[in-house]
Amino acid sequence: MTKNDIRAILYYQNEVFLNKDAIYEKIKGIMVSEFKLDADSISLEKHLSNDLQLDSLDIVDLMLGLSDYIGTKIDPTLFKDACTVQDLVDSVTPLWKADL
Numbered sequence: 001m002t003k004n005d006i007r008a009i010l011y012y013q014n015e016v017f018l019n020k021d022a023i024y025e026k027i028k029g030i031m032v033s034e035f036k037l038d039a040d041s042i043s044l045e046k047h048l049s050n051d052l053q054l055d056s057l058d059i060v061d062l063m064l065g066l067s068d069y070i071g072t073k074i075d076p077t078l079f080k081d082a083c084t085v086q087d088l089v090d091s092v093t094p095l096w097k098a099d100l
Contacts, residue, residue: 027085
């Protein structure tokens with residue numbers, strides 16, 4: 001899936017952002033492909049370590065996958081306080097401004 005395949009556009013205050021649903025789907029896709037998690041076990045409210053059994057190195061791998069996808073580095077401190085999948089989506093959303 002390419003960046004253009006998931007460009008669900010949300011216009012907010014004259015800025016263009018990728019839709020949070022598209023960001024969630026990308027994060028979920030990385031979790032399935034990189035960590036061999038069952039897609040049905042991943043949801044926004046799932047705790048990264050308690051429910052999905054992800055450790056800090058997994059989170060770094062996820063961050064690198066997202067960085068490659070959006071074409072920019074992600075500051076690791078953005079994920080420092082992330083406990084759930086929703087936290088990841090909320091942290092990454094502002095970084096994924098569409099460059100139209």
